[in-house]
Amino acid sequence: MNIALIGYGKMGHEIEQIAIQRGHQIVARIDLTTNDTFESPAFCSANVAIEFTRPDAAINNIRKCFEAGVPVVCGTTGWANQLSTIRKEMETTNGTLFWASNFSLGVNLFFALNRYLAKLMNPFNDYNISMIEVHHTQKLDAPSGTAITLAESIIEELDRKSKWVKDIQQQPDELAIASIREGNVLGIHEIIYESEMDTISIKHDAKSRRGFALGAVLAAEFTYNKKGFLGMNDLLAFL
Numbered sequence: 001m002n003i004a005l006i007g008y009g010k011m012g013h014e015i016e017q018i019a020i021q022r023g024h025q026i027v028a029r030i031d032l033t034t035n036d037t038f039e040s041p042a043f044c045s046a047n048v049a050i051e052f053t054r055p056d057a058a059i060n061n062i063r064k065c066f067e068a069g070v071p072v073v074c075g076t077t078g079w080a081n082q083l084s085t086i087r088k089e090m091e092t093t094n095g096t097l098f099w100a101s102n103f104s105l106g107v108n109l110f111f112a113l114n115r116y117l118a119k120l121m122n123p124f125n126d127y128n129i130s131m132i133e134v135h136h137t138q139k140l141d142a143p144s145g146t147a148i149t150l151a152e153s154i155i156e157e158l159d160r161k162s163k164w165v166k167d168i169q170q171q172p173d174e175l176a177i178a179s180i181r182e183g184n185v186l187g188i189h190e191i192i193y194e195s196e197m198d199t200i201s202i203k204h205d206a207k208s209r210r211g212f213a214l215g216a217v218l219a220a221e222f223t224y225n226k227k228g229f230l231g232m233n234d235l236l237a238f239l
């Protein structure tokens, strides 16, 4: 498969290695540091583009993929509040977008565990719930996209929580997400249920970026020749 990388930073490099190991060709690398363009024949020859850039760049890059008729897998976080806008544009252009806040298989198992635990804890009002996410200091968005996905599932399952807030809980229905930025931490997410009697917590700790990158390449393989909006549940049902 011909793959175009949009964003050739930490994730772009990791994805390139895995894509080549899996027998794909990288036909274009669009980044602030390269000369490749969306208009080039090389980019237009891509079967799928994989976009990992920054929150303020993702939407425009996805639009460029729709214009070029290239399906796009996007892992950039920090812009998901505009997802419904871009989905409408995807429909009007008959495009293809696969988006996930986290492509790692382990994190997606953790998503299922999180939802199950929230459902289990729903009747037990003595437990309050909070979340901590830790990432490297270069990360631009907070809370992380993964933390927001986790929070959205908890809010769906737990009647006593109706919205997430950054850092400090002020109302009982708020779910506080603390974001810590330190060193080169690749991504830690912990959900904590706390009563006067005890603490129950679940935690995911990424050991490398390979899990994110492998998931993104699998998503690209899955996206090839498909139309519409796709996500990790579609991919996991297929694996």
Ligand SMILES: NC(=O)C1=CN([C@@H]2O[C@H](COP(=O)(O)OP(=O)(O)OC[C@H]3O[C@@H](n4cnc5c(N)ncnc54)[C@H](O)[C@@H]3O)[C@@H](O)[C@H]2O)C=CC1
Pocket (backbone or CB within 6 Å): 006, 007, 008, 009, 010, 011, 012, 030, 031, 032, 033, 052, 053, 054, 055, 057, 061, 074, 075, 076, 077, 078, 100, 101, 102, 103, 104, 138, 212
């Ligand atoms: N969904 C997932 O599984 C994961 C998502 N991420 C997200 O992916 C994004 C990128 O992460 P990293 O690779 O670690 O960041 P990075 O900072 O190492 O790389 C970003 C690259 O994008 C380039 N860039 C910036 N603006 C651009 C533009 N307008 N067009 C093209 N390229 C542009 C930069 O020059 C840089 O090389 C972040 O939003 C991060 O949160 C990161 C890991 C996993």
Ligand SMILES: O=C(O)C1=N[C@H](C(=O)O)C[C@H](O)C1
Pocket (backbone or CB within 6 Å): 077, 101, 102, 135, 139, 143, 144, 145, 146, 147, 186, 187, 188
């Ligand atoms: O910026 C990162 O590094 C990561 N971002 C994603 C997020 O915001 O959830 C996924 C992973 O945690 C790494």
